[in-house]
Amino acid sequence: MDFLELAVNRYSERFFDTRPVEQEKLDRILEAGRVVPTACNYQPQRFYVIRSEEGLEKLKSVTAFHYNVPLMILVCYDLRTVWRNPGDRYYRNYNSGEQDASIAATTMMYEAEELGVHTIWIRGFDSKTVADTYGLPEYMIPVMMLGLGYPNEKAHANAWHYKRNPIEEFVTEL
16 A cells, blocks of 8 residues: 555544554554654654553543553653744744654554554643653653554545545645
8 A cells, every 4th residue: 555545544543452463564654653753853752651551541641532542652852852932023932842743653653554553643732731640751742643543344434535636725835
C-alpha cells in the first residue's frame, strides 16, 4: 500500500481486543518516532510506554478516552531541549515542543498502521494531572497519548472519518 492510500484508510480505532502488541512492532513504532525531523534537530520528543496493568489502570483516572487499549504511548517533550523563537511577534516565547512531539506521534501512528496495529490519538486530558499521576519531572510536558492495539470484532471507522472537506478549502496560492 502506498502512503496516501495508508493515510486515507487509517482511522481512529475505539474497539481494541486484549492481544498485546509484539515487542518487535513496538520497537519499530518507537524508532519511527525517534527519527523524525525536529526543529534544529534538537529532538525534544520523549515517549513513555504504558502497558503494565497498573499503568493502564491509571489511565482511567486521567482520561475517559482510554478505550481499554492494551498499550499506550504517552508522547511528551522535554522543555529543556526545545528550540525557541523569542522574536516571533504572534507567538511570544514560542517553543517547538508540541510541534516536534506531534510530528513524532503522527509518524508512529502511520508506522503502526503499516504494521497492522490500530491506533487512536488522544488529547482529552489535563497535562498536569497526567504528569502528576505518572510522576513525570516538571520539565516533561505531555502532549498527547497514542493508544495502540489490535481491533476487536466491533472495530469500524467512525462515520466522521469519511467526511472530508474539498481540497479548495485547504489550499490557497499566494
